[in-house]
Amino acid sequence: MTTVIAELRKSAREIGALRSASGLLGWDQETFMPEKGGAVRAESQAVLGTLLHEKLTADGYWAQLQRASELALDARTAALVRELKRDAENARKIPADLAGELARTASLAQQAWARARAAHAGAGAPADFLPWLERMVALKRREADCLGHSGSPYDALLDQFEPGATVAALTPVLETLRDGLVPLLDRILGQAQPVPAAPSGEVSVEAQKAFNARLLRDMGFDLDAGRLDDSTHPFTQGMGPSDVRLTTRYRADDWLNAVFSTLHEGGHGLYEQGLPEEEWGTPLGEAVSLAIHESQSRFWENRVGRSRPYWRHVLPIARTMLGSPVTEETLDGVLARVNAVDRSLIRVEADEVTYNLHVLLRFQIEKELFSGTLEVGDLEAAWNEGMRSLLGVVPETPAQGFMQDVHWSCGLFGYFPTYTLGNLYAAQFSVAMERDLGPLDPLIESGNLAPLRNWLRENIHRHGREFPADALCRRVTGADLDAGHFLKYLEGKYL
């Protein structure tokens, strides 16, 4: 038995090492790669991707997995085998020609999306993009059929990002959220105050870099086992718990912009650093799902980073490290800006209240696209009607509407819901954390964030993929995921 499992671990670590190498190539592409390096990089990534797929689907590896799953194993090793099998099974279900066509179409459709957005920035129907989107939806339907599903094909797509998630399980949770959020937004906006302007002036990027690194260290992020760099779209790439790369985005005229990207990616980064080092390369050393990952980033960005106690502690440090015009910032001014709520058109610019309405619209549309009740040609109308009913605003152009996100052009259907699930998990985990640690606000205000990080590490990070997301939630909080915690958090904060 020991030998079977040891050999299986060895195979898994080989796959993990390839993934880690590919991850570094991806990170480099967004940070330091010279402008002309893209073609060679694409070819290297394609070769690594093919090798990964070959290893993951090799018959010898499958035989190893079969032998391992016949053994009587302790719970943790059984989870290891279960998750390895899941990955191999999913990879084996996708024929090579479909995988190739998906990759090619994603690349071309993304380019068509970018071109059509640029061309139709003013107005008009994006006729050049819709055929690509239709093609992509058809390919994703085929992929879903290959993966298998008992209900909607959309279940198979959700499962790729959020293992175990189904339309049937998510719908009631997200309907509760919608039914709470829509009236709550009215109430919040009913008593909203005008947001004061920021003091004008620029903050040097060098000073911001030192300040943001300080914020990361204060969260407990180990900068000897990671980095903080600069990129257009902030992201986190973990090569392993001892090498986690974060990026943020500095704006000289808006020092708060980098702060929230840093706290968000820092939350992802703590998760990656908290995974068990000895399980590197195996599923027990990987994050459980995108939603759980997002719960970590949202906890630090929103629950901690947009709270009054956090800014009581941090603003004096910011004034010292950043100088003018941050010296003119007031606690109330910063809090009003970072917590301003507004009915807006663009998801990535939305506040923590309306953000989830943007996601709910996408979930609704994705469900209908894959159940066959909505055609791609009717998507724009459905989008605009959804925006009106959920948010009370209607986009004037596709670029402000259904073409604002890159996701669909790349085939990322089923991805959006994980953003909102992350917010819900974060709220529910916070309640459990307070149950264990007592009130969080005094800790945050004192700058003692170690208990928060340690609780997350102990309760979430260290398990890797041992428990699926729903089981982890029950284990940590004693209950299934419930949108009520998040709604209660918003009510408590905004009303």
Add this chain to the structure above:
Amino acid sequence: MTTVIAELRKSAREIGALRSASGLLGWDQETFMPEKGGAVRAESQAVLGTLLHEKLTADGYWAQLQRASELALDARTAALVRELKRDAENARKIPADLAGELARTASLAQQAWARARAAHAGAGAPADFLPWLERMVALKRREADCLGHSGSPYDALLDQFEPGATVAALTPVLETLRDGLVPLLDRILGQAQPVPAAPSGEVSVEAQKAFNARLLRDMGFDLDAGRLDDSTHPFTQGMGPSDVRLTTRYRADDWLNAVFSTLHEGGHGLYEQGLPEEEWGTPLGEAVSLAIHESQSRFWENRVGRSRPYWRHVLPIARTMLGSPVTEETLDGVLARVNAVDRSLIRVEADEVTYNLHVLLRFQIEKELFSGTLEVGDLEAAWNEGMRSLLGVVPETPAQGFMQDVHWSCGLFGYFPTYTLGNLYAAQFSVAMERDLGPLDPLIESGNLAPLRNWLRENIHRHGREFPADALCRRVTGADLDAGHFLKYLEGKYL
């Protein structure tokens, strides 16, 4: 035929893509990798190395090569097949257990070397290191026997770095060099003037970065297809002609230090950028040998960078970009410092005259170690005697003597000669360049370096591995490699 060659190219590019990915991991390790990232990086590199070896030695690939070599091919395609076969054949000759033992021993012996150097920095025999060196020499003998050789086993080792090089071919060239250099050094030192001190004061690293990037651009290095970063030991890593990473090393108290590292690595970098892009991943898109690579770096570092016309052009720019104390530098002062000749103990600190005597000593010792006329236990005595006769100085400690370089601990026997061969090729190429372009000094003084770069690209870079080094030398210069050109260059410059 087209299909056979197309399939072969495809296989070669897969191997090339893996090598390129591994190259990026190596570059990152020396530049941006966080302190704790080493263990995961080593594992990723090991997996990539194993995959590379598997692909290179696969029977299916060998069959492709056999089919291709039976075809009637044009000269360039025949060279492609010849070089691919050479790589595969060499890889297939080394049994997996020997490759593994070499890698393991190199890692352990290098650590033993570093520990012994630290422990014995003052004096004493490095008893902890010699057994490792003996073990490494034995393994390299075994490797040489696997690779095959008709004369000394050392031939097989030389061939790994300088394809086609043999003791029989190199010995007369290097003996001519030694016989010319030893008396030349006496004459140069006989008329040497005291070297003036540098103006004291520090130069900001930020300003140096901009200045060194400027020097690279002036050489014709494309910074949109490459980078210049910072590392302890400067090096060049090409992922392909469109992504070439250089590093240099900045010292606030010695601004000239970075300049010569930059020019040296810039020479390597121009070679990598000058390789034909369409042959990326195949031997026709690779540098022909280490010596030819080194000829490129030495040409820019020494022939151009240590010349009076270069500093006539560059010193005013340096004064403007770097400010005080560089404003106090004089042309004669800079030239005296960068061309100071001295009998010294340490190779990497040696000037362009004595440098080659350091290398000749190593070549002599390596030859004897592998012909069996020298035992590892007698190495220290042979070293010290060689230093006395070649350079007239004797080290007082092993760290200043035979243990100064890392190479032998890693098994890099046969590598040192390529440094000196690079100097000789550089001198001989310079003569050919002047034959074609007319005197170089006026071009250099005017700052118009494009003709130099273009000549190198046209005559050397674009060929990749189409012509072996000796054939390339005849093609470019009309003659075999001849140390006389280098000796004449030194005489003209220093006497």
